[in-house]
Amino acid sequence: MKPLRKCFALLLALALLTGCASAFAEGDVLFWHTLEEMYRADLGELVNQYEHADQVTVEYQGRVAEILQKVLAANVQGGSELPSVFPVHSSEIKNLARDGVVENLDPYIEKYGTDLTNMNMKDVYAYEGSQYGLTWTITGISVFYNKTIAEQEGIAFPKTWDEMDEFLHKATKKNADGTTARYAMWIPGWDSYYFTWIFWNFGVVTVDEEGNSTLNSEKAAQIVAQVKGWIDEGLIMWGYGSNGSSNMRSAFWAGEAFAIFHTSSQYKNHYDNMLSRGYEVGVAVPPAGDTANTTEIFGMSLCIPAKLDESKKDDAYQLLQYLCSKDTDCAMASFTGFLANYSDAMETEAGKAFLAEYPEMANLYDHIADMTCAVQLPCYTAITDVMEEGLAQIFLENADMQATLDYMVDEIAGLYEDSL
Template identity: 20%
Template sequence: MLLLGLLIILVMVGCSSDNDASSDGNSGSDEEVKLTFWGDWTGDGEEQINHMVEMFNESQDRIEVEYVIQEDLITKFMTGITSGQVPDVMIWDRWRTALYAPKGVLHPINDFMDEDSVSDGDFYNEALKELSYGDKLYGLPLTVDARALFYNKDHFEEAGLEPPTNWDELREVAKKLTIKDGNDLERAGFSLMDLGLFSMWLQQAGGQMMTEDLSATAYNSEDGLEVLNFWNQLIYEDGVYKPGFDKGLEGAQHPFITGKVSMHYTGPWDVQTYNQYSDQLNYGVVPPPAGPDGDKGAVMGGYGLAITEASEKKEAAWEFIKWWLADPEIALEWGKTSLNLPGNKVALEDPFFQDDPFWKPFVDTLEFATIRPQHPGYPVAEVDALIPNLEKFVLKEQSAEETLEKAQEAGDRMLEENEAE
């Protein structure tokens, strides 16, 4: 009887081990693992994602991935944690990491990286920082981006000008490219529509958005005033731009496409858009001009792929992410398919990016681009405290000093209210 009891226990232990391996996507199991992959990329983005998913599914016979679109991705994810309806892998807007990692909803991949000898050096350090909280890494970069200066080549050639490399040149070039009919602006030499780029301008002026210890905002400074004074010169002294001049115009009516704007900042996502209008738009791209003292500045953004803490198939989820993002050849295929800059630095060394006049300036810009401050309250402080005050400034409703003081006061309060628990 004792021997029979031991045999029964051994059989039960064996069954339990098989079940655990299957649920966790262990490579020792022969049972197919099905992964649910959530994202909010639709249209062309959905096709591009599904192309990579199909490639992965066809590359092996153990793991099957299904991409499921969730329009309100973060809300669905957070409510799904309560109900138990969560994905295994997510497309993750990296700046959210500092806000959600402290809540314990993402799974760190440090051990996976070490076990499979995936090198940090294959990725931009800033992108990895944006996917980190404390000493934990919560995903790998899917895309990287930054803003660069787009300029109308025909306008420049007609005026005999070269693309600007610093603020002084930017100002002089913008003045020469601007066309007015009396007080009416017919062509803006430079667009200042996107006030959310203040952080980029502040870097170029030598400043930072937050203190080194992330305890308070830092934009109420001499550097911050230098940015706003430069904006004031462009808009009100030089008249190269008028607030609202290019607001709300998209597609074929975009002022850069129609020739109503000679220069503006935007990201790599617009390369594909503008190339569709090559019959009427001859444009070039250069890195952002440096500030008064030669400081370069750009803000890195982009997406990552992350594993949810609630997933029961974390190892399989990691295999999918590793296949896609850690292999330079696969990452390059992703870049060519999606016309995004892949998060893998080795992939960006390919001639597809290095020899392309539109992509190369972005690759160069990424070398000095930095991420947003990693404080849970920073996005709130920027959107709800800083930008509304900047809007009042460009409309001449308040001075530069008042703008930064009010933004600092409200921003510091929001940082305190959104401290990690």
């Protein structure tokens, strides 16, 4: 019996050791991401092309805000549950860098000689002169319009605000009873980044780094009144509330909205859905105002948690560097609709092939340099709530315009004071 027992013990020990060894070999670098289901297979392919792919575990962990909650919770627990690499939204990075949640990447950038020369938005992910994240995804607020209808009816999307009125009347279709059968424009009022361009292009400050806002200025009131007039006339739909996004998509795909404002990352989604209904999608940037021709841009960087086990940080950075490299990111842009993270990415072979397949996206790439990032404040989410609610009250509930704009400015100042 004794030799048999020894054999059994030896086998058990070997099995355990093999199990442990394989556990260490696989999944040492845990990568949390936010990509929707339709992109995950392609992302998996990209990771598989990484030279240490066998060490990487890829996990979808919800939207970027949910991932942040999980990282912060893991931080509180001591850091043992932290991922090696995770995405951080451009509006959050400075707060996280200040509070020591994310790792300073400068030593790794130097060690591995990462070239950031042409990386878009890299300054957004820097804090006090150090880099805390590398640009992974970029999305700009874009206009998607029904190119098929535009060609059939000779409608051109306006390049400037002055051309808006004529465009809106031409692109709108009314029913016999006066209701709108097709809106010329659908502006999503549920997220501020879809409409900040309206103000920024006229020099109106939505909020600056000191909490100041000129949303109640004469200029702002003039623009808001104009938009309100178009909404009341049934030319523009101001989307708001829980069903806003799904309604806008359905209306656009059904030909009930000529143009919509959406993030560039939704391009492929609209492209495929419109194609299946016999429509082509045109891409444009929002109309220019009298002082600027910009639109809001934001995105995600990839970061390493500061509390991650020191022995894992090098491996984490190598994966991060691979995912944010020009070629990898260009490949990701081609299957998602995110904008490539290097300004010269479209000059590469992969970039040229992408633009040859989706020529409309060139309209966005031509304007990346003009796009603007919103200011980073700890209370920015609450401030955007104020803007979204205030404008919806004016546009949809007929609230007193000037009083509401004044209230919004006071609230923004109050929120800023409260966050100090």
